[in-house]
Amino acid sequence: MALTVRQINATKPGTKIVTLSDGLGLELRIWPDGRRGWRLRYTRPNGKRNMTSLGKYPDISLAEAREKRTDIKRLLAQGIDPVEQKQDDKRKQQYASQNTFKVLAMEWHASMVPRWKETSKRANDSKRVLEMYVFPKVGERAIETIVPLEWLEILRSLEDAGKFEQRRRLHAFCRDIYRFAIITGRARYNPLTDLNTALKPYKRGSFHHIPQDELPELVRDIEAYDKSPIVRIGLKLLLLTAVRPGELRMAEWKEFDLQAAVWKIPAERMKMGRAHQVPLPTQAVDELRYLHKLTGTFKLLFPGRNNPRKPLSDAAFGMALKRIGYEGRHVPHGTRHVVATGLKELGYPREWIELQLSHKLPGIEGVYTHAQHMAPDQRPAMMQFWANYLDNISAEV
Numbered sequence: 143m144a145l146t147v148r149q150i151n152a153t154k155p156g157t158k159i160v161t162l163s164d165g166l167g168l169e170l171r172i173w174p175d176g177r178r179g180w181r182l183r184y185t186r187p188n189g190k191r192n193m194t195s196l197g198k199y200p201d202i203s204l205a206e207a208r209e210k211r212t213d214i215k216r217l218l219a220q221g222i223d224p225v226e227q228k229q230d231d232k233r234k235q236q237y238a239s240q241n242t243f244k245v246l247a248m249e250w251h252a253s254m255v256p257r258w259k260e261t262s263k264r265a266n267d268s269k270r271v272l273e274m275y276v277f278p279k280v281g282e283r284a285i286e287t288i289v290p291l292e293w294l295e296i297l298r299s300l301e302d303a304g305k306f307e308q309r310r311r312l313h314a315f316c317r318d319i320y321r322f323a324i325i326t327g328r329a330r331y332n333p334l335t336d337l338n339t340a341l342k343p344y345k346r347g348s349f350h351h352i353p354q355d356e357l358p359e360l361v362r363d364i365e366a367y368d369k370s371p372i373v374r375i376g377l378k379l380l381l382l383t384a385v386r387p388g389e390l391r392m393a394e395w396k397e398f399d400l401q402a403a404v405w406k407i408p409a410e411r412m413k414m415g416r417a418h419q420v421p422l423p424t425q426a427v428d429e430l431r432y433l434h435k436l437t438g439t440f441k442l443l444f445p446g447r448n449n450p451r452k453p454l455s456d457a458a459f460g461m462a463l464k465r466i467g468y469e470g471r472h473v474p475h476g477t478r479h480v481v482a483t484g485l486k487e488l489g490y491p492r493e494w495i496e497l498q499l500s501h502k503l504p505g506i507e508g509v510y511t512h513a514q515h516m517a518p519d520q521r522p523a524m525m526q527f528w529a530n531y532l533d534n535i536s537a538e539v
Contacts, residue, residue: 351476
């Protein structure tokens, strides 16, 4: 006979467990201490008898207990054991909470940091763009529940803001996170692989740099910069050596042999992962000797203002160029374009120029050619001629 709420409330605890049956396996148990709970007896698909808890009374009402019984009977009709189903759902929920995009992204990040060079900005950049654009939207979602359209919306929001370079980097980072998830067995496919076909095409442009006819003015403006002698020397050394700004900012005094007029940058600090020799014209040596009077007691040529154990801010050279009127026209890295173009116009061999820039020669030539071109009449002579050329054109009125 089916139970009623009145019957349940009227039944008092006894010295032993009291069982009230509602039929079809559903029963309410009342313990001597007053606790009341629903139980359901059923036969598993394998023919064995079993019993499962449906919750406490009155938290689960009579009507709710009957609904749960109906749901379980429906599962059994499909050959599904409700207890196994419940355990499977719990495992899936736990698996999803342990495999959210944010959790996997941070695992990927931790695995990549030791592989990235200390001088690389990727460790900070990747974490920053993920925290800004991805984690607030899908960070807490299980990685396999995020559909391609959601990724498309995230990337298109950067397109709409004109942040194409950030879109490119974010796309690459997230694509690599999915690859990491796949090879660690926590995702089956990568929804970012084919998204390029739905994104606006983007061609990465070169860094802003002045044309050759404005070079004399740039040299004079750098010489006249009086806000910081250290920054002035840095800007001039970029023109005299054509190294990357980061390579110069993180340079250490032990890398320099001013007597031999050569700067040997170790492989771990180079973008291409190869040690690089930079010939120093006499003008560069003079600047370095003066700089040594200012920072020679430190490990770094360009120590940070607040912490001399860290390099000068990566914005220092760029801010100086803005102050002297080159905002939007010329950036520190653009100096390499100016030097390379100038040397080419002066007739120097392509391989000398590429090596001065620490570029790998294209094709098979780059595989088999390892010449440094550091003979006195090669790159050293080329950079000395370039330094003299800068002196001459800046002196012309």
